Amino acid sequence: MQSADSLFHALADPTRRGLLEHLMAGGEANVAALTRVAGVSQPAVSKHLAVLKLAGLVNDRPDGRQTHYSAAPEALRPLRDWVQTYTAFWDLHLDRLADTLNRMDQ
């Protein structure tokens, strides 16, 4: 529950969605490279990356004075599984509804 909450919060911001998309499409990048594509300041990019990291959406790899960021798309699973989860859920519960109706008085 906690992770889905922070996931949704992390993705609520369009700049963060953009950063994540960029990392998913382009592999590893450092803050300077991400700042060039984000259109916001480097400190702002760092803050956004921290939120994405907290939600498990990006990994960071320190390398000397640089930090390289990469996407961790498996953290997106709750979004991807949403339809599957609820399709199974309602299929089961609508069967139960039919049973309930059969047992009810008119």
Add this chain to the structure above:
Amino acid sequence: MSDTRSVEFERNLPHPAAKVWRALTEPHLMADWLMSTDFEPKLGHRFKLKADWGEVSCKVVELDPPHRLAYSWDAMGLESTVIWTLTPSGEQTMLRMVQTGFQPDQARAFAGAKVGWTRFLDNLDRLMTTFD
């Protein structure tokens, strides 16, 4: 791709609409097929659905007995809406259930944003397959 975040079911039930409506709105009957709840058939009423795996926070947003019922459905940090539509046909009822996820309402909320929800979700499956 506009319906990638919705789930739809239709069931033809051999019961009159009034009876199906009762099953959808009376807490002791809802507990039998869905989850235990403090639901009340009042517009704006906030209620919980509780199961052993957790709970869902809901609010009645549409109420038109015995035709249409809708409530918000907030679980695991993801908000959606569940809409029930009953269409009587003699002694039978066509029951339609639609659950729409955080699209399109929340996509609209971010309209004009650099990377909108719609584009992000449309790209999601394609992007993720490159990592599988």
